[in-house]
Amino acid sequence: MYNCYVACMSLDTFVLSAYAIMRFYNVNRQVTKVVKLYLTWPFLPKAEMPAGLRYIRRLVGSILNETARKALKAFHQNYMRKFWNQKITPARLSVYGLVKRTTNDLESLHRRMRVRLPQRPIFLRFVHHLTTNIFEPATQLLVHINNDDQLPAEPKRSQRERNE
Numbered sequence: 001m002y003n004c005y006v007a008c009m010s011l012d013t014f015v016l017s018a019y020a021i022m023r024f025y026n027v028n029r030q031v032t033k034v035v036k037l038y039l040t041w042p043f044l045p046k047a048e049m050p051a052g053l054r055y056i057r058r059l060v061g062s063i064l065n066e067t068a069r070k071a072l073k074a075f076h077q078n079y080m081r082k083f084w085n086q087k088i089t090p091a092r093l094s095v096y097g098l099v100k101r102t103t104n105d106l107e108s109l110h111r112r113m114r115v116r117l118p119q120r121p122i123f124l125r126f127v128h129h130l131t132t133n134i135f136e137p138a139t140q141l142l143v144h145i146n147n148d149d150q151l152p153a154e155p156k157r158s159q160r161e162r163n164e
Contacts, residue, residue: 019075024068031068034059038080042093049090053080112137 016022016035024031037056044052053076060076063069084093112134 015079016075019079020071021068021075024065024071028063028065028068030059030063031065031072034063034072041080042095044090044094045096046090046094049094050085053085056080 013022016025021031021035025035026032034056037052037059041049041052041056057076060069060072063072
């Protein structure tokens with residue numbers, strides 16, 4: 001089974017904005033390089049991940065813009081090192097050598113949940129929808145995921161159904 005943490009490790013704009021890094025991304029070449037290295041970090045073998053994180057930390061220290069350097073140091077210490085390296089651990093995060101290195105099946109399940117659940121349901125109706133449209137189909141999907149099978153595709157809706 002593939003590693004689900006890689007999807008979580010995608011450094012989205014929310015996390016980068018929380019550390020005030022987004023304003024430097026694609027503007028400061030050094031910051032952009034460091035962020036891209038963070039994104040490739042899970043592809044290292046688990047034994048090399050701590051050394052990879054130390055290498056990225058040295059690059060952070062060499063960033064010329066003081067504000068960007070301070071923001072990335074805080075990000076590195078509080079998010080990458082404490083959460084991903086210590087709490088999640090490289091053994092659970094590394095996808096090196098795995099055949100499936102993405103969580104597309106899991107993302108597909110989340111998309112199906114968004115489509116099937118009503119936008120703002122009454123609580124009891126929400127529980128009913130959750131049970132019939134999510135939990136029961138999810139148990140069938142989990143069988144496919146646990147067996148590393150391809151998930152069955154949903155039939156495409158016709159244009160008329162999409163317009164209704």
